[in-house]
Amino acid sequence: MSGYGTQVNVPPKRPALTRNLLLATAVACLGSIQYGYHIAELNAPEQFLVCPNDSHSSGIINSSPQCITMTDQQFGAVTSIFSIGGLVGSFFIGNYASKYGRRLTSLYVSVLAFLGSLVMFMAGSFNSLLLGRFIVGISCGSAIVITPLFINEIAPSQWKGALGSMNQLSINLGILLTQTLALPLANLQDWRWLLAVGCILALLNALGWWYVGESPQWLVLHEHDTMKASINLAYLRDCSLQTAKQEMEQWVESSNNNNSESHDATQExxxxxxxxxxxxxxxxxxxxxxxxxxxxxxxxxxxxxxxxxxxxxxxxxxxxxxxxxxxxxxxxxxxxxxxxxxxxxxxxxxxxxxxxxxxxxxxxxxxxxxxxxxxxxxxxxxxxxxxxxxxxxxxxxxxxxxxxxxxxxxxxxxxxxxxxxxxxxxxxxxxxxxxxxxxxxxxxxxxxxxxxxxxxxxxxxxxxxxxxxxxxxxxx
Missing domain, CATH: 1.20.1250.20 (MFS general substrate transporter like domains)
Incomplete structure (x- = not known):
């Protein structure tokens, strides 16, 4: 009814979650799945991975049962160096993500994750396993920085919490995936294939980033490319270019207001x-x-x-x-x-x-x-x-x-x-x-x-x- 009365304030409608937005979020979350997967990947196969003596150790994949000669302290080092690699990746990745963009940086991180997982899969000694685990740690530390950053930039404000929580959900899914696969694979013959799954996850992640566009917010803030940013945002929202430009103008104005209050805004x-x-x-x-x-x-x-x-x-x-x-x-x-x-x-x-x-x-x-x-x-x-x-x-x-x-x-x-x-x-x-x-x-x-x-x-x-x-x- 109209005319007489009282004006009813209707809260703004929540925008729809489009297929493209969900796909971009899922690709980013593959990095978090790898993080969760690699956290837990050594727990179940430890008793088969570690040799009781040198006689069972081998450096290549073959049909015979394989293991790697390590002391308890060395296995502890292999487990914990993941955290050291993660710390290194987290420390440095912010600068790279800022300079080269979320998408390109994530592509390189996926390649790094593949190489680290491959080294672990082929490892025949304590040193090679340690190296692979460190490389994987760097990639996971990097991914866990970029994932929430990217999701926060592409999500509509009304969906930031729901989509942002997918980061933690993906970590938990990665842990669960490791434990599930360990049921058939944690044995003398097959434990290496548990590590090989890391290669598959990394390849899927790299493939996904190949088809996902760059963050519109990064394009505007760092490349000053408003046209490409508008196109990417319109694709994510499945809306017209004009509608995307209106949303962009809103947060660009807000960003400029924030930056004007910071005396370091002109510097990286x-x-x-x-x-x-x-x-x-x-x-x-x-x-x-x-x-x-x-x-x-x-x-x-x-x-x-x-x-x-x-x-x-x-x-x-x-x-x-x-x-x-x-x-x-x-x-x-x-x-x-x-x-x-x-x-x-x-x-x-x-x-x-x-x-x-x-x-x-x-x-x-x-x-x-x-x-x-x-x-x-x-x-x-x-x-x-x-x-x-x-x-x-x-x-x-x-x-x-x-x-x-x-x-x-x-x-x-x-x-x-x-x-x-x-x-x-x-x-x-x-x-x-x-x-x-x-x-x-x-x-x-x-x-x-x-x-x-x-x-x-x-x-x-x-x-x-x-x-x-x-x-x-x-x-x-």
């Missing part, structure tokens, strides 16, 4: 410039809090050592429980993607950390008292809480908290923080677990409470905001 921002410039102090603090806090919540004590943790109470079902945890992680992360743009980032972060703190306390009590059912239920609750908030949100929120000129370095910085925290937890948990037993989860419970306090105080809500400036302006 470096990693060191980002971590020392007081202009970025507030987003830097929020990013540090979320990306370090995510790991200090204790999540990788379950992802890396879940079988060992469960075995302390219920050893006969440890592998089955760990597999169920991986499936649960994937399902709940997918659900989080459906609700994240409706519920908002901050409420999910608060609920997630609160429940994780409680579950850590119950995990501790369960291990100390030897209560198996309580342990399994609390572990599932811990994973559900993680997957709903502190799991998917930190990586996607970096771009929402960062101005256009700082986005690449902010993503690199956040990922470096995450790698360092992952290394600290991965290295210290077995030591603390041996010394403290179940009481170690009291430490994680306390850490998560501190994270909760920090989120309330230092992290703004970014739901529905057009840019970082808008998010920080509305934050008290």
């Amino acid at each position: 921002l470096t990693f060191w410039g980002y971590i020392t410039n007081p202009t970025y102090q507030r987003p830097r603090l929020a990013i540090t809090l979320l990306l370090v806090g995510q790991q200090f919540s204790g999540i990788n004590s379950i992802i890396f050592y879940g079988v060992k943790v469960v075995s302390q109470v219920v050893s006969q079902y440890a592998i089955l429980v760990n597999f169920a945890i991986s499936i649960l992680n994937v399902i709940v992360t997918f659900i989080a993607g459906l609700i994240i743009d409706r519920s908002g980032r901050k409420p999910l972060l608060i609920v997630s950390t609160l429940v994780m703190s409680l579950m850590s306390l119950i995990i501790s009590i369960s291990i100390i008292s030897g209560h198996s059912i309580m342990l399994i239920v609390s572990l599932f609750g811990f994973i559900i809480a993680f997957a709903l908030g502190i799991g998917p949100i930190p990586f996607l929120i970096i771009g929402e908290l960062s101005s256009a000129e700082s986005m690449e370095q902010a993503q690199s910085y956040g990922t470096v923080c995450n790698w360092l925290a992952t290394f600290v937890i991965g290295y210290t948990f077995p030591i603390l677990n041996n010394v403290m037993g179940g009481y170690v989860y009291l430490t994680f419970s306390a850490m998560t409470v501190l994270l909760l306090v920090g989120i309330r105080k230092y992290v703004p809500e970014t739901k529905g905001t057009l840019n970082a400036n808008e998010a920080w302006q509305t934050f008290n």
Whole structure:
């Protein structure tokens, strides 16, 4: 009805998710799948991969059972050097992604991932396996920076949370894929083919990037090519060139307003410039809090050592429980993607950390008292809480908290923080677990409470905001 009355404010309709947008997101997420896959690829085949003596070692593929002579310390080095490679990749990739674009950089990263996986597949010695694992680490550290960066730039504002959460979902899918393939392939004859899957994933990723266009935002910001950017955006949105130009003008104007407030906007921002410039102090603090806090919540004590943790109470079902945890992680992360743009980032972060703190306390009590059912239920609750908030949100929120000129370095910085925290937890948990037993989860419970306090105080809500400036302006 019209004429008399009251004007009803109808909220803007959510734009449709087009096939081209979903395809571009899926291609980017293949990098995250590889990250998750390579994290877990050595766990299951360890007993077949490592030779008890020199007599079984060989350097080429043949029909006989194969293994590589290594000590426990050497195998530990092969496992952990992935984190060192990831740290290197995360540190440097921001500059390359800024200079050469998301698409071209990702193509090279996919080639690097293929070479690293091939070296591992063909490895006949500790040194060659170590080298392959390091190369794969560099590629995964690079991909985990570019994936959320690219998705944040191509997603409509109303879908940034849902599409951004696909990064964490893809990591979990990669872990689950490794564990699933390990069931038939983790044996003396076939373990190498588990490593060969990394080559296939890398080839698929490279092929995908060959057909995906460059980020429209990068084209405007770094190449000043508005025509090509408009064409790419129209393709992603499946809309007219005029409609695409209108959307572009909106965020370009917003980007220019942000850049005008930064005295470094005319210069190419470096990693060191980002971590020392007081202009970025507030987003830097929020990013540090979320990306370090995510790991200090204790999540990788379950992802890396879940079988060992469960075995302390219920050893006969440890592998089955760990597999169920991986499936649960994937399902709940997918659900989080459906609700994240409706519920908002901050409420999910608060609920997630609160429940994780409680579950850590119950995990501790369960291990100390030897209560198996309580342990399994609390572990599932811990994973559900993680997957709903502190799991998917930190990586996607970096771009929402960062101005256009700082986005690449902010993503690199956040990922470096995450790698360092992952290394600290991965290295210290077995030591603390041996010394403290179940009481170690009291430490994680306390850490998560501190994270909760920090989120309330230092992290703004970014739901529905057009840019970082808008998010920080509305934050008290």
